[in-house]
Amino acid sequence: MKILVCIKQVPDMESRFSVDPSGTWYDSGDLAWRMNEYDEYAVEQAVLIKEQLEDADITVLSIGPQRVKETIKKALAMGCDRAVHIEEERVHNRDPFEIASLITAYASDKGFDLIFTGLQSQDRGSGQVGLLLAEMLGVNGISTVVDFSLDGDQLTVQRELEGGTRATIKTQLPALVTCQLGLNTPRYPTLPNIMKAKKKDLLALGAEQLTQTASRQETIRLFLPDKKTGGLILEGDAADLAEQLIRTIKEKTTVLS
């Protein structure tokens, strides 16, 4: 069983963001970087299958600048076997179609049985790369998966719908699944596994070596939204804040009367 997991490195969402000089993306200078949350579930699911089947081999792939190697190492430490880093300094200028085309250029002749992506990336949130990749590779694509089981080449998954409903889907491999929050509990890499990860294969490829696809979209501008007025911001000593909040609750609501 050959498994591919696609992961993206994203900034910590609690960061303070500013617009870069191009005016089309955020400044990456002072940000802390981590694995896209949805992709952690993707990595974990691949590793769970490997533990179930034993004869599985997991390739983790990420497109981005040199710093994404750190995130790739985390995936290796979680249990992926080998890694591919598609080097692209200006990854944010590549639209979802180009990202999927780059992954396809690498993956199309590798015969992956199962491919995992996140449902969406936390920064861009387009939710497109997974299903586009399935289309390009000609495999079954299923999105928003919250429950996964594999029996031979039969796949049974649950898709999450709105308002707490789910639907069951059965299909065959090869398949691509996009992972939704809560699919599993992503593990923390252990120290021995972090050491082992250092010895695993990491293949680096330049994006320009793989394919040149035309962009289908362009960013006109990126900006900070206007702060909505009205909301009161309270800062300071916790005891004072508690007093102020209780006074506000008494004045503005009827819940304490």
Place this chain on the structure above:
Amino acid sequence: MKTLLVAEYRQEKLLDSCYELIEFSRQIAADSSLFLVGDESTLPAYPGTIYLADAQKHGEYNPDAHRQLLVDVINREQPDLIVFSHSSYGWDLAPRVAFTIGAGQISEVVAIENQDLVVSVCNAKLRRTIKCLTAQTVVTLQAGAFPPTSEPAGQPTLEKVETDTSGQQTLSGYQSTAAGVDLSKAEVIVSAGRGIGTAENLTMIEALAKALGGELGASRPVVDAEWAEPHRQVGTTGQTVAPKLYVACGISGAIQHLAGMKKSEFIIAINTDRDAPIGEIADVLAVADLKQLVPLLTEKLSST
């Protein structure tokens, strides 16, 4: 400008989100028609052409069949924009259709700015205006971003469509994640987010809920981590609530959470991040560590 709006039908009901698609189309001043795999007995009030396929025959969702039906209509209508809701139906079907017709896709549009489409980036901390370079563009709209401004009205012209694909995947076996407490009846809800840090800290949120005579709520990561039961979850995939007072502790304010609680009468947020998007809808944002502030609040409430 011509739009084709893709309405949804689920568990034998037409979803109201179709009126948001109609509103969007009105805002960009487009001529529209509508596509629906549904049933003749549940058509929207709409003054244009509805291309209707039968859900009995083609399934409420079946990506291959629905794509085929929709692409046939796109070929007939030649719309500039194909517009979906950013829902489990829309985000699944949209990229497949975009791929088939060679279009670019703009996901989860929140606004229109000079005919260009605006999306949110990094949990709504930033906004981005995007343009597609392709002849046709596929768009999905964020739930609630284009609320209808007038009563739906109009008598549609019906055009029935068919295809013979069967497809590999069909949605079936709908199941509900069991409901427990009905949070929609609660007057006060105090919700815990990932900012509580550990399962143990849930106790302090529960204590505050109790001191205010309310119920405990939770954001999704808290439920996913099994710190709180699934029926406590507030948001698109949980419950929709509108209490007199909603206290969000350590919740960033992702759109899927906001969708479930923004109708609350009064919202207090406790967050260490002054820029957290929850601040956009909160009446009061207390910038503080919840581990300090929440126990103090509970204590002061209990002693008054």
